[in-house]
Amino acid sequence: MILFHFTHPLTHQRQLEQLLGQAFGRIIEVPTHFAPLRSFRPQVQELSDQVPLTLQQWQTVPWQFNPSSLAANTAVLAQLHGRCSYFPPVLRMRPVGGKVPPQFQVAEIIDLQVQREQTRLHCSLQSPD
DSSP: EEEESSOOOOOOHHHHHHHSSSOOOOOOOOOOOOOOTOOOHHHHHHHHTSSOOOOOHHHSSSEEEEEETTTHHHHHHHHHHHHHHOOOOEEEEEETTSSSSSSSEEEEEEEEEEEHHHHHHHHHHSSSS
């Protein structure tokens, strides 16, 4: 499994691997900074292009996405979806209270594809025919 790490330095790898039940074969660090005076669309493209995978690998290799806390990273997620044709699971981090310097821990893994499918099913059951 590959981890695409678009955030602060990774300090919780063991905890994450324990939650996933497997070790990462590869971690791809993508330093993420959005220039607020530039359009985000090309910046998202540039970030995605830093991930050294072939089109076949995008669609066949198992991976996890760890976004930064910036809301603009939803654009990164859309870019990744466009490359692999499904929504990847994402990690949600939370701060560890009372730590200096600030530290974070894995809060949960959110499977966005399952979330999407469950939402579509829920909505189809709710809509009148």
